[in-house]
Amino acid sequence: MSDHTDVYLDHNATTPIAREVADAMWPYLTEHFGNPSSASSQGRTARAAVDLAREQVAQLIAAHPDEVVFTSGGTESNNLAIRGSAAVATPHVAVTSQIEHPATVEPLAHIATQHGWAVHELPVDTECRVRLDEFPSGRVGLGTLILAHNETGAIQPVAEFAARVHSAGGVVNADAAQSVGKIPVAVDDLDVDLLSIAGHKLYGPKGVGALYVRRGTGLTPVMRGGGQEGGIRPGTEDVASIVGLGTAAELAAGLLVSEADRQSDLRDLLWDRLAAAVAGLVRVSPVEGCLPNTLMVAVPGRLGAQLLESMSGLSASTGSACHAGTHTPSAALLAMGIDHATALGALRLTLGRGTTRDEIDHAAAAIVEAVRAS
Structure with missing residues (x-):
């Protein structure tokens, strides 16, 4: 790539x-x-x-x-x-x-x-x-x-x-x-x-x-x-x-089982890479009973939006909205009991049929670099 x-x-x-x-x-x-x-x-x-x-x-x-x-x-x-x-x-x-x-x-x-x-x-x-x-x-x-x-x-x-x-x-x-x-x-x-x-x-x-x-x-x-x-x-x-x-x-219908297995394996690999490299990283997405392609994490003390802006070559989402320069955390994360500051550091990483292991490696490296530089 x-x-x-x-x-x-x-x-x-x-x-x-x-x-x-x-x-x-x-x-x-x-x-x-x-x-x-x-x-x-x-x-x-x-x-x-x-x-x-x-x-x-x-x-x-x-x-x-x-x-x-x-x-x-x-x-x-x-x-x-x-x-x-x-x-x-x-x-x-x-x-x-x-x-x-x-x-x-x-x-x-x-x-x-x-x-x-x-x-x-x-x-x-x-x-x-x-x-x-x-x-x-x-x-x-x-x-x-x-x-x-x-x-x-x-x-x-x-x-x-x-x-x-x-x-x-x-x-x-x-x-x-x-x-x-x-x-x-x-x-x-x-x-x-x-x-x-x-x-x-x-x-x-x-x-x-x-x-x-x-x-x-x-x-x-x-x-x-x-x-x-x-x-x-x-x-x-x-x-x-x-x-x-x-x-x-x-x-x-034809891809449901094979893609769920493949994407969940890649998602778990991404989590393992991030958790090993980012101290205090919070896994927001549940380990069980979760969409196979979805990983939401939160970096306490950081703004997810700023992390995304600083990453080169990665498209993802945050769990917050920005209105007139003010960042508002996801209502769902607050409803879960996650504190305001941690919720602001949320990143939503969602995989698809085209996602490869090389891309997971690239994404993990980009996120870790952005956190360390922030």
Whole structure:
């Protein structure tokens, strides 16, 4: 690997489009341009492609094809799940966690402020796992929980959460944008009614996603228009992107086990290298029950953002945000009980299918050098 080559350890932010995905999409960007709602031959070709993609996505999550609704991505899927089910659910009580993605937090805030819902946020433990012993008593209308945390990689007890929500009379949504394609996801095993998927998190294109809607689940459309996607998500389907998502889903199914093993081995190697060289380094990601590609660490007394800026040839993320020069630590890390100063030193290192051992060596050396120089 040449010195100027960038090592990309930011796969939880987005993944590159797989070559097989791009190849599958190309004909639908060029010659097969039909509207899938049209009765023309071009339209029938497009409809067949959408139908196949629906089957591919359904197979990846062990669902029925008619339970898959195509959307523009994880954010729309979560909005449709939360706002669409809230429109028909009672009572107006929702249960979630303190570590949700904004794609869940904001729709919940909307139903709270606009429709009078009470939102109960469950705390998490020191491993970033939701504490179900804090589940409220009484009836609920909706429960929504992230399946695997986008920063720490901690996999949540969604099936146990779903059992509690169902016992309390509610509908269950899982934000699986960061999980599908990385770990096995089966909707019946999770016992969820709704589940969100984002194409660009599993080597598909940006701007496309899906929402699993269990048969019989009440859902009101958020947008109004034509009758596409079973009347749940109007608008002419983006056939090329949907084909890409379907291909990405099929590809992920075939690589799930081998890539999980390979990436987790490399992730553990990266941790071993860093822990041996950086005194006091904190492993934020849990050792067990974690996405195989995700390693979040924290360097006490340092700013993760400054460390990243000083590294040459490494793309990664931090656990903090910067607004007007002021650094704010990740709310999830604070919820875990990590102190403010340590949380500011967080680095999220997320591997992918293209990550090699040489790149892990390069990344470890770059991080260690940046810490020592800071």
